[in-house]
Amino acid sequence: MDKVRYAVVGAGWISQIAFMPAVAQTGNSRITAIVSGNAEAAGKLAAFHDVPEVVGYDGYDALLASDRIDAVYIALPNSMHADYTIRALKAGKHALVEKPLALTQAECQAMIDASAASGALLMTAYRLHHEPGTVEVLDRIRRGDIGDPRVFSSVFGIQTAAGNHRLRAEHWGGPLQDIGVYCLNAARHVFGDEPVEVSAMGSNGDNDPRFSEVAESVAVTLRFPRGRLAQFVVSFGTDEQDSYTVMGTKGTLIVDPAFRFESHIGLRHRAEGVEQSAFTAPDCDHFGAQTAYFSDCIQSGTGPENDGGEGLADVAILRAIEAAMQSGTTHSIAQPPRPGHPDRTTIRDVPRTDRRLVF
Structure with missing residues (x-):
């Protein structure tokens, strides 16, 4: 065709x-x-x-x-x-x-x-599996630019207007499902592995009626094999922020912005407190x-590469995060390893357009 x-x-x-x-x-x-x-x-x-x-x-x-x-x-x-x-x-x-x-x-x-x-x-x-900024991060980690990646930390926050379907429990709404999935997916591919344990805490805000059915904010800690840790905080009630940091044994990658489709992904490489390089992803829709x-x-x-199994992996972990948040205890996770990860073969070069109609 x-x-x-x-x-x-x-x-x-x-x-x-x-x-x-x-x-x-x-x-x-x-x-x-x-x-x-x-x-x-x-x-x-x-x-x-x-x-x-x-x-x-x-x-x-x-x-x-x-x-x-x-x-x-x-x-x-x-x-x-x-x-x-x-x-x-x-x-x-x-x-x-x-x-x-x-x-x-x-x-x-x-x-x-x-x-x-x-x-x-x-x-x-x-x-994000198909744009060059995310794959650049993964390439640098794979070739050892920061040594062994040990810690992943991310923050993703936005303001969500009252009435949005993402604030309704019947649709499995909430910041964890809507934007936390970006942080989770990034951590899995940064480490090239699946988490084995999770703890989490949620907040429904300070009497904000928007969050009567879903959490305002969620904080998550994931343990990965080889003693690696990932943490992220997501919120529907904060100023806009989307970034993550990967700390390795020999350096650090700071990705900011990291997740939004309107932005060019930005990357800084630091080692021993000194900036080594900066990278801005080329234009890509x-x-x-x-x-x-x-x-x-x-x-x-x-x-x-990002088939149904990739979506299933994140849903299984999101449900484990929810269970940990509701019980207040740590939950174990058992996920099979993924057969592949985003790389240069998954990138497509498509230019942005300003031509759109939005109601």
């Missing part, structure tokens, strides 16, 4: 500001349908992005049964990921699914099983890069 044809399922903020503008930049992908419960808004987006078809959720299965799309991009609330993804995979449509992949390990496994049964590919939307990569996988029939 010349270009992989995507249906955008859920035309909310992230689709509007990030995914839909990026697809036209890829060269190997296009949007041919929008699935939305808001026909008026979806119609405006379709006209702006030259998308030929808009369908409601009641028309989703008919769209899947048609030959008008090859893949779906699932950008729905977390509670809806599994259902809409499994339906797509069973219909033979490839699925790119926002993180966290699903609510539970069982749902993740059902998605993986549906992919295996139909042969349609499943990819978790870890966009994170959403375009991940889409171009997934379309390459579809066209070549190659399974993606």
Whole structure:
């Protein structure tokens, strides 16, 4: 196929500001349908992005049964990921699914099983696996620039407006699931390993009504093999901040900004208190890069690095973090090692665009 044809399922903020503008930049992908419960808004987006078809959720299965799309991009609330993804995979449509992949390990496994049964590919939307800044960090660690990495520390905070679906328990909302997954995923790939133990603490804020159902802030400590430690704090009620630090036996990497798609990732290398070098990631549209990569996988029939198993790994650990937070005790984690990690082969060079329509 010349270009992989995507249906955008859920035309909310992230689709509007990030995914839909990026697809036209890829060269190997296009949007041919929008699935939305808001026909008026979806119609405006379709006209702006030259998308030929808009369908409601009641028309989703008919769209899947048609030959008008090859893949779906699932950008729905977390509670809806599994259902809409499994339906797509069973219909033979490839699925790119926002993180966290699903609510539970069982749902993740059902998605993986549906992919295996139909042969349609499943990819978790870890966009940072496909941009050069994150891979530069991992490359420096792998070649020993800071010696043996021993400690990972991260902070990620934003302000989340009242009424956002990420503040609702029914959708498994909260800062841990929404932005903590970035910190967790980074730590796993920095160490190239899976955590074995976790402790955590949460706060629901100081009588802030936004946090009646989910935590305002969560602090996590993870133990990795070889005595390595990772800590991160995430919040929906603070000033904006996204950064992480990797301390090794011979040096330190400071990544700031680290996670946001609007920014160029910045990296500083220090050793013995002295700055050794600074690096700013080259221009890259994170959403375009991940889409171009997934379309390459579809066209070549190659399974993606950040497949369903990668999404399952983070969901299993997120649930263990929650259990530790609720019990106030340390919880053990048993996760199989991942077969691969982001590297130069997962990067795609896709330019940014300022052309977008956001309601």
